[in-house]
Every structure is written in structure tokens, then in C-alpha cells.
Amino acid sequence: MNRTKRKKSDVLRRLWKDYKLACVATVVLGLIILLVILSPVIAPYDPAAMDLAHRLEGSSPAHWLGTDSQGRDILSRLLTGGYTALLGPLCVVGIGLAAGVPLGLISGYTNGRADNMIMRVCDVILSFPAMLLALITVSIFGRGIRNTVVILGFFYIPTIARMVRSNVIVQKEQAYVEACRAIGFSAPYIMVRHILPNCFSTIIVQATLCMGYALLDISAMSFLGLGVQEPQADWGKLLADGKNIIMTNPILAVSSGIIIMITIICINLMGEALDAYFDPRRKKV
Amino acid sequence: MAEKPQKILRINDLSVDFRSEDGHVHAVRNVNLYVRQGKTLGIVGESGCGKSVTVRSILWLHNIKETKVKGEILFTKRSGEQVDIAQMSLAELQQIRGNEISMIFQDPMTSLNPVVKVGVQVAEALEKHQKLGRREAKERTIELFRKVGIRSAARRFDQYPHEFSGGMQQRIMIAMALACNPSILLADEPTTALDVTIQAQVLKSIKELQAQTGMAIIFITHNLGVVAHLCDDVTVMYAGQVVEYATTRDLFAAPLHPYTQALLKTIPRLGMEQKKLEVIEGMPPSLKKEITGCAFAPRCTQCMEKCKTQAPSVRISADGSRMVRCHAAQI
Numbered sequence: 067m068n069r070t071k072r073k074k075s076d077v078l079r080r081l082w083k084d085y086k087l088a089c090v091a092t093v094v095l096g097l098i099i100l101l102v103i104l105s106p107v108i109a110p111y112d113p114a115a116m117d118l119a120h121r122l123e124g125s126s127p128a129h130w131l132g133t134d135s136q137g138r139d140i141l142s143r144l145l146t147g148g149y150t151a152l153l154g155p156l157c158v159v160g161i162g163l164a165a166g167v168p169l170g171l172i173s174g175y176t177n178g179r180a181d182n183m184i185m186r187v188c189d190v191i192l193s194f195p196a197m198l199l200a201l202i203t204v205s206i207f208g209r210g211i212r213n214t215v216v217i218l219g220f221f222y223i224p225t226i227a228r229m230v231r232s233n234v235i236v237q238k239e240q241a242y243v244e245a246c247r248a249i250g251f252s253a254p255y256i257m258v259r260h261i262l263p264n265c266f267s268t269i270i271v272q273a274t275l276c277m278g279y280a281l282l283d284i285s286a287m288s289f290l291g292l293g294v295q296e297p298q299a300d301w302g303k304l305l306a307d308g309k310n311i312i313m314t315n316p317i318l319a320v321s322s323g324i325i326i327m328i329t330i331i332c333i334n335l336m337g338e339a340l341d342a343y344f345d346p347r348r349k350k351v
Numbered sequence: 352m353a354e355k356p357q358k359i360l361r362i363n364d365l366s367v368d369f370r371s372e373d374g375h376v377h378a379v380r381n382v383n384l385y386v387r388q389g390k391t392l393g394i395v396g397e398s399g400c401g402k403s404v405t406v407r408s409i410l411w412l413h414n415i416k417e418t419k420v421k422g423e424i425l426f427t428k429r430s431g432e433q434v435d436i437a438q439m440s441l442a443e444l445q446q447i448r449g450n451e452i453s454m455i456f457q458d459p460m461t462s463l464n465p466v467v468k469v470g471v472q473v474a475e476a477l478e479k480h481q482k483l484g485r486r487e488a489k490e491r492t493i494e495l496f497r498k499v500g501i502r503s504a505a506r507r508f509d510q511y512p513h514e515f516s517g518g519m520q521q522r523i524m525i526a527m528a529l530a531c532n533p534s535i536l537l538a539d540e541p542t543t544a545l546d547v548t549i550q551a552q553v554l555k556s557i558k559e560l561q562a563q564t565g566m567a568i569i570f571i572t573h574n575l576g577v578v579a580h581l582c583d584d585v586t587v588m589y590a591g592q593v594v595e596y597a598t599t600r601d602l603f604a605a606p607l608h609p610y611t612q613a614l615l616k617t618i619p620r621l622g623m624e625q626k627k628l629e630v631i632e633g634m635p636p637s638l639k640k641e642i643t644g645c646a647f648a649p650r651c652t653q654c655m656e657k658c659k660t661q662a663p664s665v666r667i668s669a670d671g672s673r674m675v676r677c678h679a680a681q682i
Contacts, residue, residue: 241458242465244412245462247448248410248412248449248454249448250444250449250476252445260464263464264465266466
């Protein structure tokens with residue numbers, strides 16, 4: 067008991083020693099997530115309540131970050147806007163992983179007709195700019211955050227499937243796979259129990275990178291008016307709103323831009339650290 | 352059981368062709384050999400002579416798309432039933448693999464999955480073939496670890512391959528292979544990647560375990576010392592063919608094939624006068640082309656005119672225990 071405890075603190079100390087930046091990033095991201103979760107309690111105003119008497123106000127003790135063109139409190143909107151901006155990418159990447167990982171596994175391991183079919187479909191999807199496709203599909207299926215997330219998630223599938231496939235192809239040639247076959251394991255068992263765990267490090271890294279991209283994509287979609295709808299707040303949409311009033315009250319654009327930037331940097335730093343952590347060449351025995 | 356019962360595995364006329372971009376490679380050509388129950392068969396020969404390919408055929412591990420395999424691999428199951436592995440479905444094969452016949456590989460470092468706990472890797476073989484529950488499988492695994500000479504086995508169960516030395520990793524591979532009490536263990540140069548002291552330890556363990564379980568072993572090696580020490584029978588392979596088959600005693604006492612004779616001469620001996628080591632001049636022939644005459648003829652010191660044009664046929668001794676493929680050999 068005592069021993070495992072000591073071990074745990076050791077692990078934390080080592081993590082801090084090796085990955086200072088990532089640790090800071092984790093704390094910052096944790097803080098942002100905490101603030102967003104607590105936003106219904108700590109937001110000073112109702113984020114949708116308009117107060118036309120106090121439009122476009124600058125920073126003041128009443129409104130720390132001022133108000134937007136409809137007199138809504140920017141700080142409150144920023145806090146609640148984090149919900150979609152943080153949960154959205156999670157769902158997008160979740161969808162991408164849920165379909166991309168099995169497809170990549172099958173594709174890489176079978177290496178035959180199934181592989182060809184899956185990869186050619188992926189090629190077709192990847193040959194178009196994803197944003198453009200997402201724009202078109204969202205306009206067809208109707209705007210709104212749910213459609214945006216599902217469709218963006220769909221367009222993340224080929225990227226993830228390809229990445230997983232390339233990993234599986236490398237792993238498949240490793241001696242341990244032959245050893246597994248010599249023990250009598252079936253192909254699906256080897257894929258899931260033995261090859262997949264060897265791909266985890268790259269999958270995690272790719273997932274964190276995709277989170278950053280997804281946040282940007284959702285923001286962009288909201289910016290274009292397809293994602294989050296009025297009066298709901300979202301960082302991307304706040305940025306779009308801020309653009310209109312940037313000359314009169316730049317706080318909105320600047321603050322939402324900065325929070326997006328900080329979040330993405332934090333996620334990417336974590337991804338980089340995970341990459342280093344899972345790379346066996348860097349791991350000392 | 353039509354065959355004599357003591358021959359647990361018989362390979363008849365096995366040929367393996369690999370399809371590659373620049374033509375076929377005839378890696379194994381008409382190999383015949385057998386393994387006696389509970390005995391050890393050594394397969395020796397230089398790199399690329401088809402030793403590994405032959406052994407991998409026994410478990411049917413080749414990539415089916417790129418390989419053409421002909422011949423019979425007759426195996427007597429525990430139930431006494433004789434089956435031809437070459438005719439088996441994948442599902443039947445997966446019942447045999449790791450259960451009745453298992454294999455250990457040359458490099459234990461890469462043959463273990465680096466991200467799965469070693470105990471789990473052994474236990475899952477038990478879960479699959481013996482239908483054990485997780486807890487039982489774990490207990491059996493720890494028992495196996497002790498048996499193959501891994502100390503503090505219970506603690507070692509939860510460690511990863513990189514936390515073990517090469518010798519210990521090979522012991523884990525052995526534990527994995529022996530988990531289901533196979534009747535044949537295929538060992539593909541299991542000690543080549545280990546240093547000499549560890550080699551001796553691992554070989555000793557293998558021998559002890561064989562005495563306990565009564566399994567047969569097919570042992571691929573370059574090391575003739577290991578053969579003398581460990582094997583009951585020896586097969587010498589050259590260019591995808593068996594050139595000589597004999598009991599170890601007979602082979603070392605009186606090698607019949609010129610290649611075997613040359614191989615035995617290359618062994619450095621203690622107390623040998625300071626002189627250069629013996630070598631066999633030349634290179635083995637390419638396996639992409641058809642070979643006319645004897646495959647060893649270009650390197651053979653006893654080569655005759657006939658050897659270059661006419662492939663030697665197999666000569667078998669009266670009691671069937673010895674076989675040689677040479678024009679010059681007297682049997």
C-alpha cells in the first residue's frame with residue numbers, strides 16, 4: 067500500500083521533471099474546463115440577457131470584459147461558450163476514432179480487397195478540402211451544432227483510418243505477430259489484443275492534434291453561421307461577432323481569440339508530451 | 352494409425368515456393384523427414400537453406416497469398432488420430448497451433464509484444480486452448496514461470512518484456528510455448544540471440560523440460576556443438592534439400608555427405624594448433640533457378656562428372672535410420 071503510494075508520487079515527480087510544459091498545459095486546460103463547467107454558477111450575468119442600455123461598453127467593474135452589441139456580458143458569454151467549444155471537438159474526434167480505428171485496423175491487417183476499397187473511399191474524401199465538404203453537407207442537413215459535430219466527425223474518419231492503417235502495417239511485420247499466430251490466435255484477436263495496443267501512442271497523439279483542429283473547425287463553422295445558433299454562445303461565434311465590432315469594442319474578438327488559442331496550444335502541448343512519453347526509444351528502463 | 356507410432360511427425364515431399372517479383376524462389380525442395388516421439392531432431396545448414404521455412408510449414412505460418420506449398424505433413428494428435436496439416440482449415444490449424452505444436456523464435460525481444468504484460472501473454476494461450484478462467488490461467492502461468500526458471504514469478508507476471516533480460520525473455524517464450532503441453536516444440540534458433548552462458552542455461556532448461564513432459568523437439572541451429580549435446584537425430588539441409596539424415600551418434604562418427612563432412616571440419620576445437628579455421632569455399636546456389644545435378648557440386652571436393660549433370664537420388668540405409676543424397680556416398 068505504502069509502496070504503491072510512494073510509486074505514484076514518484077511518477078508525478080518524474081512527469082514534472084520530464085514534461086514541465088505539458089504539466090503546465092494540463093493545469094491550464096483543467097482550469098479552463100473547470101471554469102466552463104462552473105459557468106452557470108460563476109457567470110456574473112445571464113449570457114443571453116440583453117441590456118440595450120449598456121451596449122458596447124468597455125471593461126468596467128460591472129462588466130469585466132465589457133458588453134457586446136446587444137449589451138450582453140462578454141465574460142459570461144465566454145464562460146458558457148466553452149461548452150460547445152470544448153465538448154464539440156471531443157465528440158468530433160470521438161466519432162472519427164470510433165469509425166477510423168476499426169477501419170484502419172481492418173485495412174492494414176487484411177491488406178487485400180477490403181483494404182483497397184476502404185483506402186480508395188478515404189482517398190476520395192481526402193481529395194476535397196474537408197472544410198468545404200463540411201460546409202456543403204451542413205447546409206444540406208441543416209445548421210446547428212449537432213449536425214456540425216457529426217459531419218465534421220465523419221470527415222475526420224479518413225485521416226484517422228489512414229494513420230492507424232500505416233501503423234498496423236508496420237506492426238503486422240513484427241515478430242510478435244507471428245508468435246501470436248503460432249500460438250493459434252485468430253486474426254481479429256491479434257488485431258484487437260496485440261496490434262491495437264501497439265498503436266495506442268500514435269492514436270492518442272493524433273487524437274489530441276485532431277482536437278485542436280476540430281476546435282478550430284467548429285469555431286470556423288460557427289463563425290460562418292452554420293454551427294452554434296443564436297442566442298447560444300460559442301467561442302467561434304463570439305469571434306465572428308467580435309469581428310463586426312472590432313473597431314468599437316475589440317475586447318470580444320481579442321478575448322475569444324485568445325481563449326481559443328490558449329486551449330489549442332494546451333492540447334497540442336499535451337499531445338506532444340504524450341508522443342514523447344509513449345515513444346519507447348525515449349523511455350529509459 | 353497406419354504409420355509407425357513412434358514417428359509423431361512425418362514430412363513427405365514438402366516443397367515451398369515463394370512468389371516474388373522476379374520469379375519464384377524454391378526455398379524448400381522435396382523435403383522428407385520425421386520426428387520420433389519424445390526425441391529431439393536437429394536441423395542444421397547454412398543461412399537460407401530452408402531450415403526455417405520447413406519448420407514454419409509445420410505450423411502453416413506462411414503468407415498463403417505469396418507461397419505455394421506442396422506435400423504432406425502428417426501429425427499424430429494427442430488423440431492418436433493422424434492428420435495432414437497441409438489439408439487443414441484455418442480453424443483446425445488454430446486448434447493445433449500453440450496447443451499440440453508450438454514454436455519459439457530466434458529473437459525473444461521482438462517475439463514478445465512490447466506493450467502487453469508478459470504474464471498476460473502466457474495466460475491468454477491457456478485461456479484459449481484450455482478454456483481456463485482468468486484467475487486459473489494466472490495461477491498456471493506463475494507455476495509455468497517457476498518451472499522455466501523465472502524467479503519471483505508472481506511479481507514478474509505483471510512486468511513488461513523490456514524489464515527482462517534476453518535469457519529471461521526466452522524463458523517466457525518457452526513458458527508460453529509449453530503452456531498447453533504440446534507434443535512437439537519447434538525451436539527456431541532459440542539461443543542464437545543469447546550470449547554463451549545464457550545459451551547453456553536455456554538449453555539445459557529445455558532439456559529438463561523435455562524430460563518432464565516427453566515432448567518432441569525440432570531444433571534449428573547453426574551450432575553443431577548444440578546438436579551434439581541436445582539432439583537425438585540430425586537433418587542436414589543444403590539449398591532447400593535434405594542432404595543427410597541420421598542419428599546424432601552416426602552423423603558425428605561417420606558423416607556420409609561431403610557437405611556434412613565439410614561442416615564438421617569447420618568446428619574449431621580446443622587445443623587446435625594455431626591455424627586458420629576451415630571454411631567451405633564458395634556460396635550456396637541461387638534458389639531462383641532450377642538446379643541441375645547436385646546442388647553442392649560446385650563446392651564439393653569430391654565432385655565427379657556425374658554430379659554436375661545428374662541429381663543424386665536418395666539412398667536409405669537398410670534399417671531406414673539413415674539417409675543421404677550423394678553419388679559418392681556408400682551406405
